[in-house]
Amino acid sequence: MANIHDVAQHAGVSIATISRMLSGENIRNRAAVERAISELGYRPNASARGLRLGRHHTIAVIVPDISNPYFAALVRGIEERAMAKGFRIIVASSDEKFTAESDVLGGLIDAVDAVAIVPAEASERTRRMLTELGKPVVLIDRTVGENPEFDLVHVDNAGGARMAAEYLLSLGHRRIGVISGRQETLPGQVRHTEFLDVLSAAGVEVKQEDTKIGEFTRAFGHQAACELMDTSSGITAVFVGNNTMAQGALLAFHAAGVSIPGDLSFLCFDDFDLAELLPAPVTVISRPAIAEGHAAADLLLARIDGADAGKPQEFRHMVLPVKLTIRKSCSEPPIH
Amino acid sequence: MANIHDVAQHAGVSIATISRMLSGENIRNRAAVERAISELGYRPNASARGLRLGRHHTIAVIVPDISNPYFAALVRGIEERAMAKGFRIIVASSDEKFTAESDVLGGLIDAVDAVAIVPAEASERTRRMLTELGKPVVLIDRTVGENPEFDLVHVDNAGGARMAAEYLLSLGHRRIGVISGRQETLPGQVRHTEFLDVLSAAGVEVKQEDTKIGEFTRAFGHQAACELMDTSSGITAVFVGNNTMAQGALLAFHAAGVSIPGDLSFLCFDDFDLAELLPAPVTVISRPAIAEGHAAADLLLARIDGADAGKPQEFRHMVLPVKLTIRKSCSEPPIH
DNA sequence: CTGAAAGCGCTAACAA
DNA sequence: TTGTTAGCGCTTTCAG
Numbered sequence: 001m002a003n004i005h006d007v008a009q010h011a012g013v014s015i016a017t018i019s020r021m022l023s024g025e026n027i028r029n030r031a032a033v034e035r036a037i038s039e040l041g042y043r044p045n046a047s048a049r050g051l052r053l054g055r056h057h058t059i060a061v062i063v064p065d066i067s068n069p070y071f072a073a074l075v076r077g078i079e080e081r082a083m084a085k086g087f088r089i090i091v092a093s094s095d096e097k098f099t100a101e102s103d104v105l106g107g108l109i110d111a112v113d114a115v116a117i118v119p120a121e122a123s124e125r126t127r128r129m130l131t132e133l134g135k136p137v138v139l140i141d142r143t144v145g146e147n148p149e150f151d152l153v154h155v156d157n158a159g160g161a162r163m164a165a166e167y168l169l170s171l172g173h174r175r176i177g178v179i180s181g182r183q184e185t186l187p188g189q190v191r192h193t194e195f196l197d198v199l200s201a202a203g204v205e206v207k208q209e210d211t212k213i214g215e216f217t218r219a220f221g222h223q224a225a226c227e228l229m230d231t232s233s234g235i236t237a238v239f240v241g242n243n244t245m246a247q248g249a250l251l252a253f254h255a256a257g258v259s260i261p262g263d264l265s266f267l268c269f270d271d272f273d274l275a276e277l278l279p280a281p282v283t284v285i286s287r288p289a290i291a292e293g294h295a296a297a298d299l300l301l302a303r304i305d306g307a308d309a310g311k312p313q314e315f316r317h318m319v320l321p322v323k324l325t326i327r328k329s330c331s332e333p334p335i336h
Numbered sequence: 337m338a339n340i341h342d343v344a345q346h347a348g349v350s351i352a353t354i355s356r357m358l359s360g361e362n363i364r365n366r367a368a369v370e371r372a373i374s375e376l377g378y379r380p381n382a383s384a385r386g387l388r389l390g391r392h393h394t395i396a397v398i399v400p401d402i403s404n405p406y407f408a409a410l411v412r413g414i415e416e417r418a419m420a421k422g423f424r425i426i427v428a429s430s431d432e433k434f435t436a437e438s439d440v441l442g443g444l445i446d447a448v449d450a451v452a453i454v455p456a457e458a459s460e461r462t463r464r465m466l467t468e469l470g471k472p473v474v475l476i477d478r479t480v481g482e483n484p485e486f487d488l489v490h491v492d493n494a495g496g497a498r499m500a501a502e503y504l505l506s507l508g509h510r511r512i513g514v515i516s517g518r519q520e521t522l523p524g525q526v527r528h529t530e531f532l533d534v535l536s537a538a539g540v541e542v543k544q545e546d547t548k549i550g551e552f553t554r555a556f557g558h559q560a561a562c563e564l565m566d567t568s569s570g571i572t573a574v575f576v577g578n579n580t581m582a583q584g585a586l587l588a589f590h591a592a593g594v595s596i597p598g599d600l601s602f603l604c605f606d607d608f609d610l611a612e613l614l615p616a617p618v619t620v621i622s623r624p625a626i627a628e629g630h631a632a633a634d635l636l637l638a639r640i641d642g643a644d645a646g647k648p649q650e651f652r653h654m655v656l657p658v659k660l661t662i663r664k665s666c667s668e669p670p671i672h
Numbered sequence: 673c674t675g676a677a678a679g680c681g682c683t684a685a686c687a688a
Numbered sequence: 689t690t691g692t693t694a695g696c697g698c699t700t701t702c703a704g
Contacts, residue, residue, distance in 0.1 A: 014674070019700085048383075048697035048698040051682090052679085053680085066408055072402055079429060088428065090426050250610070250613055273608070351691090352684085356683095384682040385683080388696050
């Protein structure tokens with residue numbers, strides 16, 4: 001581990017000269033220094049530089065669960081942009097727990113320049129914790145507290161829910177079930193209410209017993225589907241709020257021998273691998289996870305530059321489009 | 337951002353006392369210091385500590401692509417164990433490129449204590465690059481060069497391939513196609529040759545034209561399946577070396593209207609989500625990605641401790657078991 | 673264009 | 689048990 005002193009000695013100059021060359025200044029015998037650097041395999045020490053500069057070329061990325069394909073793709077998007085600008089990322093999973101986020105960020109914050117987070121809670125304490133970090137923050141997919149002073153990236157949840165509702169309506173469905181995620185989250189809440197609003201405007205009300213709200217998990221999706229089959233025999237279509245719940249629900253319907261779309265039309269948010277290969281290739285509202293990652297990283301990188309340049313910036317909200325991918329899991333309701 | 341001086345002043349002691357308390361020593365008025373710390377919201381600066389100690393409580397994790405579900409699960413496993421021991425992880429995707437690995441690690445190495453990597457190449461230059469890092473390294477899933485002096489975690493590829501071959505043989509298949517990944521990688525090579533060896537021992541030879549070798553990608557899997565359909569009409573079963581290639585192949589067979597297992601039995605390495613929901617739920621050799629991550633992190637953490645304690649350790653190879661999950665994509669060959 | 677020296681925040685001798 | 693101090697590797701004044 002050669003350090004700057006070794007290089008200086010090797011090249012017969014002072015350490016200041018090395019440092020200057022590394023930061024792009026012109027020096028007299030650049031050739032000798034370059035040779036010394038490559039001969040010794042010198043790499044500036046990141047900790048020393050971070051300590052001195054207060055900048056670490058590192059972004060903290062906190063997601064609920066890195067092993068969820070959607071979040072993995074999101075992280076990939078952030079990583080691509082960050083790497084391109086010479087930044088690296090520290091990744092942590094929160095398991096949807098505020099305390100995990102808080103602990104991780106507490107121990108991390110003075111080693112990173114910015115934070116990209118899919119927050120577990122929309123709570124006030126989350127907003128406060130993030131504000132107190134004193135570093136650029138971008139919220140992804142979900143908001144937090146009231147008027148958060150952060151950049152924000154999410155997809156057009158309302159538009160997606162609207163397309164879903166209109167599509168189901170256009171096929172003739174009038175008795176529809178809904179499986180939605182936690183209403184304390186932005187996507188959980190917006191997708192749910194917007195979907196119901198569109199139906200309602202068309203004179204279609206979703207019954208209490210046809211509405212299931214819970215965690216964004218495969219387990220809850222499964223449970224909700226089972227409950228729907230138990231208690232409400234009348235629905236002809238179901239709308240599910242995300243991919244993990246959708247997988248659970250699909251498994252439950254399949255196990256119970258419910259034919260899709262013969263007995264039940266199925267529509268959900270988020271695409272997934274192999275969707276085309278299912279017996280009834282599933283129709284989805286898909287969103288661009290990688291692009292969301294790109295947008296989030298761009299926002300952060302811009303703000304880091306801005307902080308350097310001393311120019312304050314407005315907080316920006318980026319809303320990315322979703323699209324309705326029609327496959328074969330929805331049809332007209334069965335005739336009675 | 338309060339620092340140790342602020343705390344010392346606030347509590348009326350010297351900075352050394354603070355530092356001591358933080359490292360668990362007994363001090364006289366611990367109460368006052370604790371109060372000062374929480375009032376000022378003091379957090380020791382990670383860069384300063386890293387610079388001073390040369391230890392960073394950080395592990396670099398390099399995988400080919402974090403958005404691949406298998407690698408995402410692997411990272412999750414590493415993360416779980418690392419976090420539990422107070423370590424954090426820096427994640428980077430290499431896109432199967434040596435240069436990316438080398439660049440990333442070069443810029444990273446003096447900010448981390450150890451490296452977990454799924455290396456892109458089994459090449460000698462990879463072995464050398466990793467050795468020159470001078471830090472604990474664990475290789476996951478693949479080896480590198482000859483007699484690498486690293487810990488190694490992988491699954492029982494040979495056993496899995498053997499089970500696959502025996503299962504297909506037991507169903508009566510005699511003309512079998514193989515789609516395998518890059519032979520420069522451990523799993524690519526072992527799965528391929530072991531599979532062929534078992535068949536060969538049973539007197540079954542796989543024809544040249546029924547063997548497709550390429551990248552571990554969805555695109556290659558698709559292409560290979562298409563080629564198989566074009567050139568070799570005689571195969572009754574196909575064995576695919578991993579999940580991404582399997583997805584591509586499945587898509588191709590489906591598009592061509594090949595019925596599984598009616599026309600063709602299908603068996604692959606790696607489980608995937610929704611496998612049970614496919615028209616022919618696919619039979620797989622599945623491996624424990626999270627457990628591999630746990631094992632890798634444990635090895636690294638032990639070695640970091642060992643380095644501290646000055647006790648040298650043997651390099652350890654951990655081989656985790658795989659299992660044959662029989663679903664419905666394999667049957668007896670069609671009768672002619 | 674260059675070098676000497678201060679100091680980022682912390683830990684670990686060393687002295688008391 | 690405590691305080692003083694050197695120094696981890698680097699960047700950046702300040703003089704030259």
